[in-house]
Amino acid sequence: MVKKIEAIIRPEKINFVKASLEGLGYPGMTVTEVKGHGSQKGITEIWRGRCFKVEFLQKLKIEIVVTDADVKEIVQTIVREARTGSIGDGKIFVSNVENAVRIRTGEQGDSAV
Amino acid sequence: MVKKIEAIIRPEKINFVKASLEGLGYPGMTVTEVKGHGSQKGITEIWRGRCFKVEFLQKLKIEIVVTDADVKEIVQTIVREARTGSIGDGKIFVSNVENAVRIRTGEQGDSAV
Amino acid sequence: MVKKIEAIIRPEKINFVKASLEGLGYPGMTVTEVKGHGSQKGITEIWRGRCFKVEFLQKLKIEIVVTDADVKEIVQTIVREARTGSIGDGKIFVSNVENAVRIRTGEQGDSAV
Amino acid sequence: MVEVLARDILLIVYMLWLITTGALVFFMQAGFAFLEGGQVRSKNSTHVYMKMCTNIGIGTLVWWLWGYAIFSGNWNYCLLGVQDPASVDWLNTFGHWYTMWGFCIVSCAIASGSISERFSFSGYIIYVILYCGFMYPFFGWLAWSAGPLLQWGYIDYAGSVVVHFHGGLTALLAAMIVGPRLGKYSKLKKCGWLFEFGAGECKTYPGHNVAQMMLGVFILCVCFYGFNVGSVLIGSLCEPSTEATARRMIEILAADLPTTTLNTTMCMAGGVFGAMFGGWLINGKSDPLSTGNGAIAGLVAICSGVAFVHPGFAYILGVACGAIIPLVVKSLDKIGIDDAVGTCGVHCTAGAIGGLATGVMGLIRNTYHGVTSSMGVQTLGFIICIGYTAICAIILFGGFKAVGLARVTEGEETTGLDLAEHKTPTYPEFVIR
Amino acid sequence: MVEVLARDILLIVYMLWLITTGALVFFMQAGFAFLEGGQVRSKNSTHVYMKMCTNIGIGTLVWWLWGYAIFSGNWNYCLLGVQDPASVDWLNTFGHWYTMWGFCIVSCAIASGSISERFSFSGYIIYVILYCGFMYPFFGWLAWSAGPLLQWGYIDYAGSVVVHFHGGLTALLAAMIVGPRLGKYSKLKKCGWLFEFGAGECKTYPGHNVAQMMLGVFILCVCFYGFNVGSVLIGSLCEPSTEATARRMIEILAADLPTTTLNTTMCMAGGVFGAMFGGWLINGKSDPLSTGNGAIAGLVAICSGVAFVHPGFAYILGVACGAIIPLVVKSLDKIGIDDAVGTCGVHCTAGAIGGLATGVMGLIRNTYHGVTSSMGVQTLGFIICIGYTAICAIILFGGFKAVGLARVTEGEETTGLDLAEHKTPTYPEFVIR
């Protein structure tokens, strides 16, 4: 079974997460710039002398597709490396992938991951 | 059960959607810049005196992960707020999430959402 | 049943993929800028006379939600058009979508795709 | 004979200097383009550059056709250069035409800022014709050329009032007539048919590019040396040149050149310091937009008395004009006037303060290099400018409103003026929030 | 003695003016860098700046080693400044070297635009050596220094033809030889071994940054004052300075300075207006790229007759050159020539029209300040320039093609020249479409 791990993290944590994952030998990852809004309050910015609230904060979304067996370890690693303990650390979502295809070779299923 | 609501909307609608959702007390959302192409025809732009068609239009993708119970209401709210009635309003996709983890605390499942 | 096809491809391939898909009459697509990291090694860049490795490479993520019946053909088309045969061609992931809603009309399910 | 030769050499030097400073004044269009362009959202940025191009393409034509003739009060100066070269004092008239052209389109560019992101392009084209063709030249004649204000001894050396306050007040009134940008306020409040204020909650629309805005600031700063110091010669040598002896010309230059350059420098620096300090006082941090605008405010304020005040006074004047910028922004937000890029805090208030400050300096130091400043005359000139500008601006922008040229449609405003008015996005490749 | 002193003062003034205008002409490299850089896709943008750096780094060396010697027709001027200072008329020769250096690298920068996004960097380096070392200096000698064209009374005051048309035609031919960018056309059509045209469907590749392009436009505009008005002194004072009396120098300056400045201003404004109007006529909207390029086209067109035509004529000339820009773009697209940043509509057509327009003005007004213009000679000069440029450009770029330096590989073109040629992306942090 193939699973997709989707983690929303603080942008500055990406290097730590990646470094730790490299130890585990993950197959690859896809990173997207996102803006998030959760329990975190947003920050105050100033524009021409006037304060205002920016509610969406910059986050990174990491997507890693792996076989079932690796999910737990990868999730744990991300949690460990991306945590600061303060609000805004982000979330991880795991979901099912029905099929995976490697474009270069056309392989399908587990081996394509 | 945890579900993921993925809505592709017009960029200018984000503030209305967010304001309405706040009334419902949604847990958080993640927004991504995307470019879309559907039944909408694209727009004509000019570059140095020459017209041409731009087929991909700027859209926003909103992702909200919630428990099963809240899905319906949130989807309805988004539909209500993001609709203009003309082509290009976008789509909403709902899918299953197997597990959710809050990085800050390590909580899992429904309570992590 | 509605499925989501998520393909990560080389940015320069988007026009070929799109042109070919148009023949098949796909319902629409959403494109996201992403950065990827897989078996591909990354490239060497120079900053002020000093070489360094950039590990994340620019990719495009295409998302197409379709009914079950069309999945195979679309996946094959993407594989055909996006392939160069060298490392870095990307992957395609297919997953389940529980429900789809067209914001403009409020339609649900297969017909909303 | 030596005298004549010396005077002619000085006139050539003067012409070369005018061409240099005039080119700098012209380059202020770039300064305004980027100052305004960086402070608006990216979907309206190219539209700003197009407005500056309009100043150049159409403002120049109007100035040549009849604007300068009104300004100088001499109808023979319509279509300058088409007449027989022998009939005009070529060197002087032309130099005057050229530098005053730059000043005119600078003044014209000011109001563009306050109504940015919503005013229609065709409306702007007509505004340029009317502002450069009538509104500006007539007041210029009044205060500078041969009009009564000049004769009463009104001092507005490089135009704090004629160029900046005049333009800035137009900007303020235009913003009041055109009304706030879509969604800027939660409610709208009409004041009669003409004025439209915002009310309720006020949102902030950050612009898109501080780097670009700062480029505009730096360009304007360096160009203001042309603006202020280039005014030395115009005021003193241009008209009376036939009587001027070489010795007299040298004396004037030797008196004014150092003074104007030093004061320009000091007041600019004061503006920066004031705005940094004002921002810090109000928000706990010095913010870049106030600071950059502070430099311009200082430079605007000093124009009026640049050859008259002393450098310490100039610095303090700058500090005052810079420090109130965040206050002006907050006040306008509160009143419900949507000045899109903060034009009023820079041109309107600083122009006014600068014009009056010359009168204040006159209380401290009555005469300097033969020039006298009187608080009374300065105040009178200021009041006349308010009256004149208010009448003209209301007619102009009220007219635009009446014929439906004041605003683009809501859909166009949402899409952004770049695509709606010019079908060209500013950054075709960049992903924007 | 007074005469001598006066003349020496004027020569010093002249040198200071040349240094100022020369610095402006040099700064046009920045203008070209951003004009071209903003109009290409961001993956090729830094490569553009590198090409301008090459003009400076290598073009200057070549100009110093032998280019200027060819240009001036005097072999003693190789390695200027290494000879004994006593042997050269230091002030004049040097001033000439310096300003003409700026003109040379401006002309060299033009062809860079049409072949942008695909021409190899090593090819460009050799192009700079050959263009600044031979192609440009020889034609400059022909038309400006002592060559036959000058003797026949050919007028090309500030170089509409020598600098711009010459460079623009080279650009056109280079684009025809190098061939269209990958994917620009659906098909390719070879014309013999040499030329390669596009055919079938023609795609538009929008550039990446209108703000940057507009910065280039504004910089070029202000620098053209240096370019055009700085040419006053060169043409009139430089060579014959030993005989020139102070009085004569003053007369020439007093005649030319006002005329050139006014005409430069008017033709630039006309170009803006023409392009705004032309774009509106064709597409229903005034577009920023045509408009910005229109300003440059106007400035290019006026170079030739800047001290000769009258201001109204200049404005109309500008309108014509600006208005046809969208047409030129469409025609080239149709023919299948891929001029990446619209160089030809700016330098080639406007340069040609400007050169001939001086002849047309000669039909209206035969003599002005002692200068006569003849339609015949202007046409002759134009034809000679076409012939000369065509031969040289074909040899140059045909040569590059023959030795495989004309284009980067397809892979490199897809990656973009920034990474392929310099391993440095222009915007390391920004997400790009």
Next chain:
Amino acid sequence: MVEVLARDILLIVYMLWLITTGALVFFMQAGFAFLEGGQVRSKNSTHVYMKMCTNIGIGTLVWWLWGYAIFSGNWNYCLLGVQDPASVDWLNTFGHWYTMWGFCIVSCAIASGSISERFSFSGYIIYVILYCGFMYPFFGWLAWSAGPLLQWGYIDYAGSVVVHFHGGLTALLAAMIVGPRLGKYSKLKKCGWLFEFGAGECKTYPGHNVAQMMLGVFILCVCFYGFNVGSVLIGSLCEPSTEATARRMIEILAADLPTTTLNTTMCMAGGVFGAMFGGWLINGKSDPLSTGNGAIAGLVAICSGVAFVHPGFAYILGVACGAIIPLVVKSLDKIGIDDAVGTCGVHCTAGAIGGLATGVMGLIRNTYHGVTSSMGVQTLGFIICIGYTAICAIILFGGFKAVGLARVTEGEETTGLDLAEHKTPTYPEFVIR
């Protein structure tokens, strides 16, 4: 009488020239803002512009209050312009104040680069006060005004050492004291309490915008013409002007103007070529950051001997200074000094080489236009500058470290100084990697 008139005309011309070149020198603040701003990550970019604003807002005040008085060694020059105009040689003193003001804030801007992305804003404000108020003026007095170095015949015409090496060495020491940016090195190595070096693996932090950086380069290039050629008059005419006859002034100008302009051009070109070549040699590709910095390095190096060396020597000097830039970058990386924007390769090494090269030229050509250069004195001056700068920089930045003003907190550094120090992001709309 003719003599007096001629001299007075020349003095006016000189003043106009000073205002022009001084404005260019002032505009170098924009150059530095964009050179540094483009080379840092976008989260620290606006902070850079704020630092340049501080130079203007506060540096100017300090210079006016007492800095210039120290520099010129005359306490009467405190608060220049507040005294009775009659007591000062207005034209000369003021011109000197103005140009030297520009030089002072240029020198002050240099150290900003090496400690970018981590140094606190309040620390920077105090640095500006101390650098512009004491550190720079005193050394300027030593070498330029009336100090011993001047009397021994030390040549530093436009300040390779006084302005650039002085600033560059301060930058180097500041970087050593402040320590590397967070995460730049895998380990840190303390050298006593004061110095902090990086060790282990060294990461590269690419900046965010090569286009912006190149804009800075082009602006600096054109402004250096003001910097170098504007120094002609200061050195030769300013102080001794009362005795100077018109003839003598003309002679000096006629000798220095061509030489300085030609040399400036050649050394800039050499710097570009050297850096292109050096980059290609080391990495197989010419890279834009080295190349752009190469132009500045060439211009820095030539300042010292700009009126003395010959053009070929200037080109070679430029090549040397440009070519070593990639080496300097690699060496600093290896030693563990984090010079955020490569300041040292541009100002420190090129300044040093330029200062000494003037001595080398003195070995080749002993005297030129009456100026003599001695290797010994040049070396002595260099050593004195090292000593003076080291002591001052250590006291200054050591002091900042002691009171905790040297660095922002780790959290602030991670967030970026734009938000942490000014609450304003540079690009509110753009998505950034």
